[in-house]
Amino acid sequence: MKEYSIEEVSHIVRPKLGEDIPLTLYRILRVIGMRNILGETSGATLYMMGKQVGTMIGAKDLGEFEGKIKELKVGIPEVQVIDEDHVIVKLYECITCAGFVYTGEMFCDMESGIIAGLLEGVFKKKAKSTQTKSWSLGYNYCEFEIILY
């Protein structure tokens, strides 16, 4: 199976429809399709996928981190560096869960992975991100705790 680069998938020729897609389509693929196909392992798989994507995109510093997350419309991040090993990222307008009703579970694993992958580039350390808040738990933003090691 071939592996494709970001450059290759970014070459889009859609003169009438353009580069944007309805967010509902993304969420059908992401929240319904991927979870149904991947089942119980969907969280771990989506996290690893996000992490790889975050690493490929890359960020040199926190300014670039925030810029990339916003540019890709993953959400609007608010970064809080707690100490040299801990970072908290609040994500407003999360691509996956913003507006979601209370479901009692969290599922922004891919976003968590993207954040971890990007922060590895920023801090030049390994990063493990854990989601702690979500619209689906009754908050109006998403939150991730990142451990750097």
Ligand SMILES: [Zn+2]
């Ligand atoms: Zn979310």
